[in-house]
Amino acid sequence: MSNSIVVELIDVHKTYRLGRVEIHALRGVNLRIGKRAFISIMGPSGSGKTTLLNIIGTLDKPTKGKVLIDGVDITKLSDKELTRLRREKIGFVFQFHNLIPVLTALENVVLPMIIASVPREERLKRAKYLLKLVGLEDRMDHRPSELSGGEQQRVAIARALANKPSLILADEPTGELDTENSELVMKIFREAIVEESATAIVVTHNPLVSRLTDKIYYLRDGKIVNEEIIKK
Template identity: 55%
Template sequence: MLSAFAVLGLLDIIWGLNAVTSSFQTLLDNITSGFIFLFSILGLFGLIRKNSFLVYLSLLSPITILVSTIQLLFTHVKTFSYTFSSASETLILALSVICIYTSYKTISHSQIPQNTVTDYEQKAESEYTVELIDVVKIYKVGPIEVPALNGVNLKVKKGEFVAIMGPSGSGKSTLLNLIGALDRPTSGKVIIDGVDISTLSDDELAKLRNKKIGFVFQAYNLINRSTVLRNVELPALIGGTAKKERVKKAIHLLKTLGLGDTIYRKPKTLSGGQQQRVAIARAVINDPDIILADEPTGNLDSKSGREVMMYLRKMNEELGTTVIVVTHDREIAEMTDRIIHIKDGKIIGEEVLRRNKI
């Protein structure tokens, strides 16, 4: 289709040059239209930023050419003067129709940024789901710089179940935020399935989070005015999944997590452990590659905490989901495959608990 765009633009310019025998205005109109169209091609094929208004000229320009061509052809037909010029106008007419359709399809599909989700899935060849390379994060509070992470290097394999442990202020939540694309590093690289997310735009990061990452928070973050079912299906709704499909999947997940009798209840009527299991179902509804859990057992008693970890383990083993848990509880951390210790913004060591996963 690129050749159709190029031929149309070229013919339109030639047509404009030939129009010098007609009128200066016709010459100017056609040359301008031709160059605008060729310039628009740059946007359609990635040489101009996809969100640029120039992309939309690619739809306006062939429409303009189409209308002017029909008018000229009509004049030739009325005067029975179908010449070589008329033949070229007919070709331009056909190419205009093709390009209008192609421009429309290109613009309508540009809602999914290139080099993000689609290419992202194609690039998922690395054995590591998460890689951090020399990551530094510095927060600025007025003139004061507060270092949170200082040269962190980390690799997490696909299907691994990892705990990050450290005292308050050690940088473990900052580390989780960077892995979850909720924040950007000051320097260094954060790589998810082979893609450096540091280079993505805010819109691209939002799509990546919705598609690739599930979050479980200490405070559950459920919507109490909605039903349990509605809470679970919400990420799939945002992701564009059809209602019938997302409802069916949400019910299946809730039953898998032992919540089949709570589907139409409100979250506030459930126990803390049940609410956290609802949050887990919500986190995996879009089949993410990674679940990030920030102190998921922090508001629970020890029995409920172990149950939540058991269900996270179940998701890890049955779905192959990589799970990264931030915790200060040694007993909870020992339920994972590997414990990563962090202190003062640096990883100071790790413990391998299950070697068959590493």
């Protein structure tokens, strides 16, 4: 059973300290997410969504509790081991795409594979495949400024998939998009899960977006207060 669980959080707390003030961003989160799951985390602003996603993505550490990725407790790993795990297993998509403006769509998707020492032929082939997957085969030579917001976000998704992550983490990926582009982006996440056997966690405060996933976890004041399976 346990090998089908990609992410497990056990009683995760996160307290930020600002001078003498303590902010309890997470107050005991328990979560188990299986392989190939497509889930969303919904909650109002300040409920701890970004903190939770950053902890799952090893960008931040919990104050208390355990975080297991593929059965490994990441709170016990060194910074070097964390960097490696992040590079090999996790693909991030943010609200603002963070593409490199001087690079073309193709070059932006190739970049993480250069960092991971993927051979030239192979990385070009994969980047083209991924841009085709997100419907941008005829936009590969465009720079981000020559693409629409929705297209830029699709390039960012292709980039996140470059190193075949088992886990895709997206923080408000449709925050800047209209309904049509939001639906398209969510459809691409689903295709990526199927084609790449990945798991995706999407953070959003948009109910229309969360309903396009298979399961919604509701976060409030740093706690999961409800979960809902979406019927198809």
